[in-house]
Amino acid sequence: MASTRPLRADAARNRKKILDAAREQIATHGPDVGMDEIAAAAGVAVGTLYRHFPAKTDLVEAVVADWMDGVADGLEAAVARLAAGSRALDEIAAFLRHFLETAANDMAVKAAARALGADTDPDAPLQRVTTALNTLIHTGQTEGDVHPDVTLTDFYLLLDGAPASRAAGATDRWLILVLPGLTTRGRPDTTA
Numbered sequence: 001m002a003s004t005r006p007l008r009a010d011a012a013r014n015r016k017k018i019l020d021a022a023r024e025q026i027a028t029h030g031p032d033v034g035m036d037e038i039a040a041a042a043g044v045a046v047g048t049l050y051r052h053f054p055a056k057t058d059l060v061e062a063v064v065a066d067w068m069d070g071v072a073d074g075l076e077a078a079v080a081r082l083a084a085g086s087r088a089l090d091e092i093a094a095f096l097r098h099f100l101e102t103a104a105n106d107m108a109v110k111a112a113a114r115a116l117g118a119d120t121d122p123d124a125p126l127q128r129v130t131t132a133l134n135t136l137i138h139t140g141q142t143e144g145d146v147h148p149d150v151t152l153t154d155f156y157l158l159l160d161g162a163p164a165s166r167a168a169g170a171t172d173r174w175l176i177l178v179l180p181g182l183t184t185r186g187r188p189d190t191t192a
Contacts, residue, residue, distance in 0.1 A: 078132065
């Protein structure tokens with residue numbers, strides 16, 4: 001049974017280095033990258049890696065959970081900026097831009113999780129993502145910037161079809177094409 005006490009500072013740093021290295025190595029080399037290579041990229045001993053993650057599936061599950069927590073943290077920060085006066089559409093655009101910048105690595109890790117049969121349980125972070133995205137959408141609609149028929153399902157459809165592995169120019173173009181479809185300025189209101 002896993003301990004519930006917090007990690008020591010050095011152990012927490014090592015865990016973060018391992019997660020970052022695993023994300024990078026899996027994105028670069030695929031799900032077959034070895035634990036030795038991940039440990040070397042993290043700058044830790046293989047034994048340290050195995051103390052934190054006894055099996056590769058444990059490591060991949062942790063990387064996916066860490067990514068989902070990061071997405072949720074970013075969206076919750078965007079919601080907090082709304083309270084400080086930020087516009088919802090600006091926060092949505094910034095979220096989409098950040099998602100595109102990081103998506104290639106994240107999609108590779110999710111593919112690795114599927115390939116390895118990792119048991120990812122994103123329910124808690126997914127609920128946080130859903131709540132924050134709904135807040136951004138509804139606030140944008142209240143502000144009159146986000147089209148009234150845009151839903152959370154639409155947003156997930158956009159994210160699923162995002163050009164994750166494309167060059168920056170292609171992702172910038174995707175944003176230019178997609179953002180008007182979310183806005184009241186981009187198309188007429190047909191919900192009436």
